[in-house]
Amino acid sequence: MFNAERWIEIFQSIRKNKLRAVLSGFTVSLGILLFIILFGLGEGLKNSYKDLFLDQSNNVVFVFPGKTTKPFGGFKSNRRIEFDNSDIKEISQQFASRIEYINPRIRFGGRITYKLESYDFSLQAVAPSNQYIENHILMKGRYLNEKDIKEKSKVAVIGRLVARDIFKEEDPIGKFINIGSRAYKVIGVFQDRGGDVEESYLFIPYTTRQQILMGSDKIGDIVLTFNPEIGASGAVKLGDDIKKFLKEKKSIDPTDPSGLFIRNVADEFERSMQFASVLQIIVAFVGIGTLIAGIIGISNIMVFIVKERTKELGIRKALGASPSEIIKMILTESIFITAVSGFLGMAGGILLLNSVDTGLYDYFITRPGVNFSLAITATIVLIVFGVIAGYIPAKRAAQIKPIVALRDE
Numbered sequence: 576m577f578n579a580e581r582w583i584e585i586f587q588s589i590r591k592n593k594l595r596a597v598l599s600g601f602t603v604s605l606g607i608l609l610f611i612i613l614f615g616l617g618e619g620l621k622n623s624y625k626d627l628f629l630d631q632s633n634n635v636v637f638v639f640p641g642k643t644t645k646p647f648g649g650f651k652s653n654r655r656i657e658f659d660n661s662d663i664k665e666i667s668q669q670f671a672s673r674i675e676y677i678n679p680r681i682r683f684g685g686r687i688t689y690k691l692e693s694y695d696f697s698l699q700a701v702a703p704s705n706q707y708i709e710n711h712i713l714m715k716g717r718y719l720n721e722k723d724i725k726e727k728s729k730v731a732v733i734g735r736l737v738a739r740d741i742f743k744e745e746d747p748i749g750k751f752i753n754i755g756s757r758a759y760k761v762i763g764v765f766q767d768r769g770g771d772v773e774e775s776y777l778f779i780p781y782t783t784r785q786q787i788l789m790g791s792d793k794i795g796d797i798v799l800t801f802n803p804e805i806g807a808s809g810a811v812k813l814g815d816d817i818k819k820f821l822k823e824k825k826s827i828d829p830t831d832p833s834g835l836f837i838r839n840v841a842d843e844f845e846r847s848m849q850f851a852s853v854l855q856i857i858v859a860f861v862g863i864g865t866l867i868a869g870i871i872g873i874s875n876i877m878v879f880i881v882k883e884r885t886k887e888l889g890i891r892k893a894l895g896a897s898p899s900e901i902i903k904m905i906l907t908e909s910i911f912i913t914a915v916s917g918f919l920g921m922a923g924g925i926l927l928l929n930s931v932d933t934g935l936y937d938y939f940i941t942r943p944g945v946n947f948s949l950a951i952t953a954t955i956v957l958i959v960f961g962v963i964a965g966y967i968p969a970k971r972a973a974q975i976k977p978i979v980a981l982r983d984e
Contacts, residue, residue, distance in 0.1 A: 599912050602872035603957060604920035609865040610953050611924030611945050617858035619943030621851040634675070635708060636814050637838040638797040638821070644833045648826035656825055656835055660785075660792040666799070669820060673813050675802050676704040679794040681784050685755040687777065689741050696737050697776045698754065700784030708800050709767065716748045716763035719780055727782045731759040734774035735766045754779070757787070801841070810841040866957060874964040877909060881968035888972050898973035902966065909965030910958065917954040917961075925950060 640656040663679050681700040686693050705711070706718045714735060723730055731752065738747045738761075747761045759779060767773035785791050801810045814837040819829070827834035881888075888901055928943050 599876045600916035600919075602876060603913050603916035603961065604923070606866050606868060606870070606872070607917050607920035607950075607954055607957055608924045608927075610863070611921060611950050612927060613858050613861055613865070614949065615924070615928040615943040615945040617854065618945060620854055620858075622942045623851075634800045634803055634810065635840040636799050636801060636810065636817070637836075637840075638799070638817060639836040639838070640796065641833045641835050643827055643831055645828040645831045647828035647831065650826055656827065658794045658797060660794065662821065662824070663794070663797065665824070666797070666817060666820070670813065670817065673802050673805055673809070675800040676707050677797065677799040678702045678704045678708050679781050679796075680705075680798055681781055681793075681795045683784060686753075687737075687741070688753040689750070692741075694737075694741055696734075699776060699778050700781040701778050702781055705778060705798075706765070708798055709773070711765040711767055714764045714766050715746070716761070718763050718765070719778065723780045724782050727786045728780060729757060729759045729783060730762045730779065732763040732765060732778045733761055734776050735764060736771050736774040737777055738764045807841045807845045810839055814839045814842075866953065870957065870960040870964065874960075874967075877961075877964045878968045881905060881965075881972045885972060885975065889975065892973075892975075898970075901973040902969045905969035905972070906962060906965050909969075910962055913958045913961030913965075917957050921950050921954045 638658075640658055643650070643652050643654045643656065646652045658679070660679070663677060667674065667677050678701055683698050683700065685698055687696055687698075688694070699705075701719070702724060703719045703721060706713070711718070716732075718732055719730070722728070731754070733741075733747065741747070741752065742750065747764055750761050751758045752761060753759075754777070765774075781794060785793070801813050805813065818835060818837050821827070821835055822829055822831075825834070891901060892898075925945065925947075928945065931943060
């Protein structure tokens with residue numbers, strides 16, 4: 576039950592020994608503050624790794640052509656490997672159950688002009704599947720479709736940044752822009768979670784680009800997404816199987832490391848997240864270390880406090896205070912100081928993390944934060960240990976005989 580006299584005594588004791596109370600509270604606040612900040616920075620580090628993969632699906636596999644370093648199958652070394660339309664068709668058929676989307680890409684250069692103004696943006700010739708592989712969100716109009724591919728249409732889909740810079744306040748849909756010496760009709764505008772870089776692209780049908788290149792069927796590289804059901808390990812095997820298939824088709828030595836390259840985003844993402852998790856665990860251990868240091872600090876201070884008040888406690892016992900009343904008095908004071916300081920440290924840590932938010936982006940820490948339930952749990956743990964730290968010396972002090980306590984200086 577609430578005992579007004581006991582609380583009056585506690586506040587009088589705190590006012591009388593301000594330095595002691597401040598030192599006790601500071602130890603608790605600092606411990607929980609550092610714990611929350613370190614955990615928050617660890618979470619921010621993990622968020623940074625996640626954001627690296629925001630501009631595309633996590634189940635993407637890239638296939639790039641290279642240059643052979645070994646002679647094989649009657650071909651000399653230093654042969655540049657090229658992909659063509661038949662590779663897309665055969666990969667789609669050979670690995671149909673494991674592939675979700677497949678996209679041929681041709682990167683090319685060219686000046687973009689509109690109303691006598693010239694612009695430089697990234698240009699690619701792609702298939703309609705590019706929309707789903709790159710996670711493009713259509714803002715206006717439509718994306719490339721199969722009819723555009725079949726008819727080799729001179730149409731273009733542009734990023735939000737391209738639309739903003741070229742057309743300003745105009746609606747770009749239906750307008751014509753020149754890429755090099757050829758006119759293309761703008762049919763859609765997209766946005767991308769990857770931001771300005773990803774939104775500065777312009778896409779045309781890959782067959783249109785091939786027609787411009789004198790009817791060539793060559794493509795630059797291949798991008799595909801795998802069926803999520805096969806998982807990261809299945810994606811690695813899919814990449815290996817595609818590499819083996821293409822090496823056989825293109826007569827590349829199986830041991831040649833440079834004939835073609837596979838980049839598996841799922842594998843990269845998994846390894847990056849594992850690395851981030853390890854770093855987060857290390858940071859967590861440091862945070863727990865600060866918490867333990869805070870607990871040890873509280874214990875030492877409470878031992879000192881009880882030792883300092885031995886004579887006072889002896890007088891109280893001589894005046895009739897029971898051992899349980901002595902323990903309750905010390906524990907209540909310990910709980911009060913620890914609880915107030917702990918929650919102040921917790922609030923300070925959360926406010927500090929919220930205040931920096933994107934301010935640590937240059938240090939590869941994005942949206943640092945800590946789970947509120949974790950912060951509460953850590954604070955309660957510190958309070959509990961503060962109670963234990965106060966109980967042990969309080970119990971010993973309560974057992975001292977008044978005459979012994981009064982002799983103590």
